[in-house]
Structures are given as C-alpha cells and as structure tokens.
Amino acid sequence: MIWETVRLSLRSIRRNVLRSFLTLLGIVIGVAAVIAMLTIGSGTTAKVKSDIAKLGSNLLVVRPGRPASTGGPGGLDQAVRPLADKDVAALVAHLTGARAIAPASQKQVRVIFGTESLTSGVTGTDSAYLDARDWKLVSGRPFSDSETRSGTGVCLIGETVRQQFFGAGEPDGEIIRVNRTSCKIIGLLEPKGYTGFGQDQDNVVLMPLAAYQRRIAGNRDIDNIYVAADDRTPTTELQPRVEDILRDTRRITPDREDDFSIRDMTQIADAMASATTTMTGMLGAVAGVSLLVGGIGIMNIMLVSVTERTREIGIRLAIGAHEKHILIQFLVEATVLSLLGGIIGILIGLALAGLASAALTIPFAPSPAVILLAVGFSALIGMVFGFFPALRGARLDPIDALRHE
Template identity: 50%
Template sequence: MLGTTFLLAIRSILRHKLRSFLTTLGIIIGVAAVVTISTLGQATTSAVQSNIASLGSNILQVRPGQGFGRGGGGPRPPDFDEADVEGIRDQIAGVTAVAPQAQSAATAIYNGANWSTTINGTTNAYFTVQPWPLVSGRTFTPAEEAAGKAVCIIGNTVRTNLFAGGEAVGSRFRIGNVSCDVIGTLSTRGQAGFGGDQDDVVIMPIKTVQRRFTGTRDIRLMLVGVNPAYDGGQVQQSLTQLLRERRNISGGKEDDFNIFDTAQISATITSTTTLLTTIVSAVAAISLLVGGIGIMNIMLVSVTERTREIGIRLAIGAVASEVLLQFLVEAVALSCLGGLIGLLIAQAAVAGLSLASDLPFLFVPRVNALAFGVSALIGVVFGYFPARRAASLNPIDALRHE
C-alpha cells in the first residue's frame, strides 16, 4: 500500500511541475542557505585554527606596550634586552626556550632580481619554540650567532622571487647594504592568522640584525616556549611577575608589556566565529519555516481541487488513513525534493565561495544530514493538517463538490 501511495504522490507532483517547484522554493533556499553558512563558518574556523597553529602551540608572545588599541601620548615603553631573555630562560619553570627577535625591512637583490622583504633577527631557539622545518640547508652555528655573521635562512616567497624557485643554499645575495650567504631554506607556511605572508622572510642571527640594520640592541618581541606538562596560566603569571620586577613596576601600576597566549587567541576566535555562524544560520533557517507554510498552503489548495477525487476514493472503499497517508507522503516528498536540491546548490556554493575566498572546502555530513532531516520534518508537520482535512471529508459532501 505504501508503494502505491508513494507512486500516486509522485504522479500528483509531476502533474503540476511548475507549481511543485515553486512550492519547494522556500525549502530549497532555506536548506541551501543554512548548509552554506554553516559549512563556511566551520571552514573559516578551521582556517583560523590552522593559521594560528602555524604560529606554534604552547607559545607566549611577549611585547613591550599595553596591548592592541592602547597607548596614547605617554613615553614609549622600553624594549627588552638580552638580560630579560636570560632571566626568563633561567628563572621560570616550564619554559623550554626563549627566542628574542629584532625586525627590520630591506630590499633583497640577486642577479638583477629584487624583492622587498622582512628581516627577522633571532637565534636557533626560534626553531625550538615554533618548529619550522627546513627544506634544505641548516640552522645557525653557535659561532655564527656569537659573531653576528652575515648568514641567513630564507622563506619560500623570497626564494621564489629571487632565485626563481631554484636552489638557493650556497648562494650569496645583497639585502640592504649587507651581503648574505644563504645557509638554509624554510618549508612553506602560507598566510598568517591575521594576514601577511609568513614565507616572505629572511631570518638572520639577531646580533647581525642589531648591528647592521636596527643599530640598537633592543628586542621588540620574545617568543617563550612552554612545556605542555606545565600549566600555561601559571607560567604566564610567573613571567608577568618576573618582568614587573625587572622593569621596576610596583604597586597598582599597569604593566608596560603584554603577553599573548596563542592557545587563548585560538579559543577566543573559534568561539566568536562559532557564535556568529550560529546566529546567521538561525536567521537563514527562517526561510525553512516560510517554505513549510508554502507547502501547507499549496496542499490545502490541492485538497480543495481534488475534493471530488477524494470523495470517489472514500465512496469505493478507501479508508481515511489511506487518504491521509497519500497527502502526507505528497507533502513530505515535496519537502524532501526541495531539501535535496538545496543540498546540491549548497555544495556548489560552498565550492565556489571557498575557491574565491581561499578557504578550505569542507563537506560536513552532520550539517547536511541535519538539514535534510529538518526539511523532511517540515513536510510532516506542515503537511499533516491538509492531509487530515482531506481524510476527514464526508464522501457524500465531497461527491457533490463542484
């Protein structure tokens, strides 16, 4: 009986193709919108987490100043120095390594090719704090670090633009007024979490950068690696106390430095994007409700149009449950058809938007299954009233209907 009922429902839908399509349009739009927004939201979260993870996990970034958006007309807070680095490394439990950084910018030139890039002066601890594998070559020797030799490790973007993507190790190029020997090339990292190309960098010993580029021994950034076995919050608190002592900050005075925990940044951004995706998806889901009302509307019209047909079926022996099932199956079929079309449109939209926005393409089975299940449920909920009305018709009154 169910097979016959299903065939009758499909035949009725195909009899009015345009009307059936327009009936399912609300479901199509609703499912497509919800699935597209939810999937792109998860893709964005995944991309952000990946980019932040590329900065390294269990890392504390320490900078002078009072954080983003703070400041004003007061004196600039002092930078860090080598004694700060040694103090953090030797006096705080749970610290695996401390990588000081001094940065500058210059134009690199090699065989007529030139490229403006960032110079990052640091030590080998940089590669311990945030592992960044080398494609070829080696890191600095202790002698090169101590003497401030003009040696460098270059990112993939610099290698591509200066050496046309070829082997760079063993070559010498000029950056600013310094001739630099390439001793290593880094693996590709891609875009940073907050924009910028992580591969557009030349890494040199920090003493080289301080002597030849910045002209000072100041350190503008320290990357502090934290042992995963230790409580990151406790390590951060100990670090704050040590720096306050070293920078003579007492009483209720505010810190003139800030510490960023990459894990906290990732968690904050993830929760924010998840909340925004949920809100926007909920707004888009309103169109599913509109689609359900449209299905109920058309099914009521269909009951009115087919009153005599219903009367004939009831008169020749059909029971009310069979009539109810026929109209209910028809409503669910319309709703499921709209759900399937919406899912196909959503996948095409996600693929196109992912390509245009450089986000990873994701297929989330849970989201797709949930959206399709909701579309089927809408068919049941909004199709029951028209179906019940058809099943409750009096056969004699239905046969008299014009």
C-alpha cells in the first residue's frame, strides 16, 4: 500500500517535471547551503586545530612583557625586560613535567644563495626547539651541542627556502648567506604548510641561538621560550610552575605583576576551534532559514496540486477511499518531493564544500551525521508543510469534488 503510494507520487512528480523541479529548488538550495556551510565549517575547525597543533602540541610560549589580558598601559610605563639565558637555565634546572624547553629569537632577514634571494624568518634557537614544536627533519641532522654552545654558522632550512634556492637539488652542505654572515645547511625541515592566517611556516631558517645573537641580532635577548609539556602533564598545570620559576629568577616581588606572559597554545587552539564552530553554527542557521522558505514552497505547490486534482480526489473518495488514504497520498507526495530535493541538495552541497575545501586548502570533512540529519530534516519538512494541503484534500466532500471542473 505504501509502496503503491510512493509509486503514485513519483508518477505525479514526473508528470509535472518543471513544476516539481522548481518546487524542489527551494529545498535543494536550502539543504545544499546547510551541508556546504557545515562541511566547510568543520573542515575549517579541523584546519585551525591542526595549524595550532603544528606549532607544537601542549605548548606554552613565554614572551617578555606584561600579559596583554591584564590591561592597562602595558609596557608603556616601563621598558620591556627581555628574557635572558638565565631564565632558560632556571627552567631547565627546576621545571618538572616539561618534555622540551627551547629559547628562540627571530627576525625577518634577507637570505641569499647564488643570484637568488628571499626574505625569510630566521630563528636562533637550540636543538630542543625541534622537539618542542614537534618538528622533524626530512634529511640531515639537528645542531650538535657544541655547535649550539659555540654558535657555529650552521642552519636548518624549511621547504620554501629549499624550493627557492635549490629546486629539485639537494641542499645539504651548501652555504647560504644570511644577512652578512654565511651559514652551512645541515638539514631540511619537514614541510608544515600555511597557517590559518596565511603565513608560510616553511619559509624559515633555523640557526644556533648564539650565532643568531652574535651575527644577526647583535644582542643577547631571547624573544620566546617554548616549553612543551610531557604526556602526563596538562599545560594548565605546567603554566603556574613556569610562572613561579620565572618570577623567582627574575626577582619579581609578590606585590608586582609578571613582566612576562605565558601563552597556552592548547587553550588558543580550543578557543579558535570553538569560535569557528560558533561561526559555522550561525551560518548553518542562516542557511536553515532557506530550508523553511523551501518548505513553504512545497506547501504552496501541494495546495495547487490538491486543487488541481480535486476531481481525482472526488473519484477516489466516491469509490471508497478513506480520508486517511487521501491524506497519506498527498503527505507521501510532499515527503517524496522534499526528500528528493534533500538528496539533490546534499550532493550539490558536498560538491560545493569539496570545491571550497580545495580552494581554501582545508580538509574536506563531510559528516555522516550532518548528512543523515539533512535527509531526515528534508523529509520532515515535506511532512510538516504537506500536512495542511493533504488534510484539505482529505476533507473534501466527494459530491463537490466530483462536480469540480
């Protein structure tokens, strides 16, 4: 019986192809918009999360200067006291629960090889940096302890730098010029790609901190200290320990605020992910409104259909159709119609999301739950908006309906 009804409704949909298509369009656009939004949204969230993870997971970053969140004039009333070697030494000596502690200073510097040149982010650091930032070498080796200590002119380069200078060639052992100093390449860093903010993470040159300080920065300041928590220690637990040790070595009396800030990359990742999720939800809701409009379209066309087929309803009632038979017939028709629209919409939405993902270089992350929900929701729209027209058909008086021209 239900199968009969579905077949019947498919036939009546086919009978008015153009009209059915136009009716579907509302649902198609609505569902496609929702699916595309949610899929692109979850791709973006995944992208943001992985970007932050690329900075290193469970990472704390210490910077000089008062935390921005405490407000006030910040560094204006006093010069920012930079981080120093002894701060790093104190952390290495006293901090528990850390996997790696690495100082880093960086600057945009012109790098030259042969006739090619490139402005690159040059970072002075030590061998713990790779560990702290979960960064691996594709080839070569990290700095040795003696190179770090003596500040030898050796460097590790990122993928972008390699491409610019060497194309398909092998960079290891070549000498590049960084600023006015020369530097021997000893390793190639694994590519990390762009951040969500469009920054190329592979356009980098790493060199020993001492070499950087002496030959490029011209001072002994440290811009950041990266502290990576070990697997058993959450960053929220590690952060106060880092703070205590630094307050101690930097001799900050209890009545004064920190003159450094500690950023928890995990928290930033979570905050950014939840921001994108909220954004996605909002866009999805806006797209959902178009589904409502599509539903009203279905209601409209079903009312037309019932009116048009008044005589048919009259015949069916006369030969013994129960009210519920007519009701079901039109309900099924509306549901099949909007379900069809939903399925087409899902396909279009996924295609759009696929294209957008490729264009924005974010992962294509279709969610089965969202797709199922869209299918269910479009069926529901058909039922809800088809109910009133169907009821109107079912309540027709057979005598009047038969007389209808």
